[in-house]
Amino acid sequence: MASLKKRKDGRYAKQITIGIKDGKPVKKTVYGKTLKQLEENYMNLKRQLEQGINLDLNIATLRELMEEWYKIDVEPNIRENTRRKYIYSFTSIYNELGCFKVNDIKMYHIEHAIYEFRKTGNEAARFKLIILNRFFNYCVDHDIIMKNPCKRMSIPRNKPEKRKLEKVELEKIENAELPIYDKVFLFLLRYTGARVSEINALCKSDINFKDMYIDINKTVSTKVDTHPFIQQFPKTEAGKRKVPILIPLYKVLYEYVSGLKNDNDLLFTIGDNKPLYPANQSKRLKNILKKCGIDCTDITPHSFRHNFISECYYAGIDIKTVQSWVGHSDIKTTLDIYTHLSESDLLNGSQMNDFYNGSQTEVKRDFRVV
Template sequence: MARAKYKKRSDGRYLVQIQTGFDENGKQKFKNIYAKTIPELEKKINTFKYNLDRGIVVDDQNLTFKEWANNWLDTYKTNVTTRTRKRYKSIIDIQLKPLHNIKLSKLKTVNIQKTINELTTSVSLTIKILKQIIKQAMINELIFKDLMLGVSFSTQEPKKRRQLNEQEREAIEKADFSAKERTFVYLCLYAGLRRGEALALKRNDIDFKNGILHISNTVIYNDNNTPELKGTTKTLAGVRDIPITNKLESVLKEYIKTNVKGMFLFSSRNHTLVTKTSYQNMWKQIIRKMNSVSKIPINEITAHHLRHTYATDLFYAGVDIKTCQYLLGHSSIKTTLDIYTHLDSDPANVAKKIDEYYISNQSNISQ
């Protein structure tokens, strides 16, 4: 009788050991590979050997969480932007530091829970990254159960972004902005552009003849100050054409005519993209000038508050939800709906709208 090629365990799985190298004492090191069937086992063996030849596989017996997390980032996150990669790396190095020296094979749910309990910033992103790291470790058979299943997360809802109030909108109209400042504010407030989309605008993105802004680029800051022009916006849905309102048109035309010398609407003295520091200084000036004409203190306003206000204006103007989604560049309609669900929750307002619809509809029937 031919000897079985692979050993079958009492739990029904097949097992094979593959040598991965030698330890510091010259002793051979092995990797255990398991599968329920021989074809599945042989597929895993081939994949393992392929990765081993390329240095992707590491010794999982002494592999620490930090080593695996960095391996995960280098191997499975090669398609993310430089900015996103740096953000992930920061989360691993700082937020997940309490887990660094724990061997992956010894990692427990309680270790993860204690780490999450101590988080004060970037909680959602940290949890998202942890889930991906643990899931990939399971796929690679470095751990054999989902350690995130027993972890409890805070149910506290994130703060909802708000639109500008009446005093803040009045301050924008009264403030003694420079042409550059007012143009930037109006692009966010009356076209709903994201900060990076506004900073990336070029002369040829503006079509006054057809009354359209062509949005297809964004500016990101990969380090503390240096700008980078990306060929796509935040999402693929961000590539869009936005109508130029009357409120925006006159400001845009005057600004381009008298202030724009190079390719970009907003640029440094040598006509290159503005640095992060330059943008921050401009925004501080915008807030300072708003405060100089406001009856109430204005502090916690960002460019995104202007964009959010544009979104709510679309709603109150009666623009349908799918058009709103397109104009805002949301890849998911849920994002658009999340903005709108709280806007008209007053029963009296809802009843008024329904009554107005019934009256209008009845008039059409009678005619």
């Protein structure tokens, strides 16, 4: 049985035999700031031993140890889309750092790797740095290294400028002569605020014309190198919701859904009731918008989501209701969309002036030159 000790620095420690070398047992010391943390680290190490994972950490390369970390600590706790992002990111990480021993990696190695990562874009580079930071924190927590070599590093987020759809563009969408298949897709984006992956997961049974709502309860996802599939739950718990069928959407949606034979028929498919590829949706939208006569270089499916939220603001819809309709887990995400409203909209005080005039209250402002 492993002996338990309390070190001078206040941490608890105990040893575990991880192998035999030259006829003698090879031991590793496990640490923890509390007895509970010590036991968790100890059991995690035992689990790795039982699974045959290499624990000779003095010669372990980043690739060897990162693969073990991912298998034990990451993969069981992430969803399929996030898993794909990890798998794709590992290729670049291994190319730059995979052959280094973990103990030998210094800050300048990370800086050089980030320089290479950024050649394919800041957002992809940011995610790779997030992976490295989590991995090295894991190594620190398990006393594999003393400190995280990328702890103070960051990559600024490139937030694309968002804009609402212009009035003339919305009019073109309303008046365009489109095939019903394209028009329903465009109107669902326009009048529900739903994510494109949620729209592509809708089937006939999700459309309730009696009570006038759309039941959003799943999403389209893909595994690495496989066809897309229906994931039987949305992006987040808040993503499971009911969205009202608004009047401009009703007629075209009813006409289209009435033509579907079975309740489990998807609204949009590539044949044999198979969902569309999520990666192709921006291209699909651009083709539809071109038919409407709209220059769509800076319009994405997500632009319609932002536009819907902005229109809810103009209509005076309660912010909690808007949050519910669009499936945001955090109301701050919904509020952040409002920051993209134009300055003229934000400075428009007509509603408050109408209120004050209605209550016969005189509003006075004291203008002073400072």
